[in-house]
Amino acid sequence: MDTVDVVNRDPNNINDHLKVAFEDVLAEPDGVHSLDCVWKLSYTCFTCWLGLTYKISTLCFGICIAAEWACEFAETAFYHIWFITPFLRMLEINCSVLKKIHETICGCCLEPCCEAFGTVFKHLGKN
Template sequence: MSTSYLSQDEINSSSLSDPDNRDPMKINKHLQLDFFNVIAEPDPSAYSFEVFHKVSHQVYHYTKIIIYRLLTVLIGLPLMVCWGLIFGIYTFAMIWIAVPMRRLVQTWIAEIGINVQTLSDAVIAPIHRSMGQMFSSIRISLSKENIHSVRQILV
């Protein structure tokens, strides 16, 4: 999966040049929650009164904004502290623990591989070559012959 990341400068410059674009990476494109994406009256036979439609739009719009902002203050800010802690710990663990350990293990595996290769070349390969030489002179020939034998049962 190909992933492209914007640098911090690209995000800040795009956010500063267009303050209404708070999703420069388009990670929440699926959230199309505008009134007309949620409530739609497809044909004139299903239209409500014009005044009711306008009032419904205003009620929906402002209720959504007020609830979102209220929840952002009450729940969003504490969640951002939690997410900041989690991603901070994750970043620390990856940079200072996981990646160095992975590099150390890769180095050990490479060194063990060299030793195994040397041992194999010095001990195992000659044994198998000599066994191959011993069994190389064995010849098997198959032929089809009918062997008739009489079996007697002694009682």
């Protein structure tokens, strides 16, 4: 069974766009600074509520949501394995017959006409 990495929880960086650190969300440019005590308390309040809200949300809903996503991906895999891939293979087999018919018709009907016109234009160019 696979082990879960509790340190690096996004090893494939699929959520790099979710920057939720204080410095990534709030910033005061030069010339407009709040009081230092307000800035420090804002940082403390932001990080505390961010962590607390996230932890409570994951505690209440995370396991159920993970189970739902597992069911969704299992269903997707099931449909691909048992319906979509065999259906695409069947289309590929049947379309190869249609391709052969198309090639035969073109070879019998169009190719002689094209060769004849090619010969006519070839001789016209020599005159």
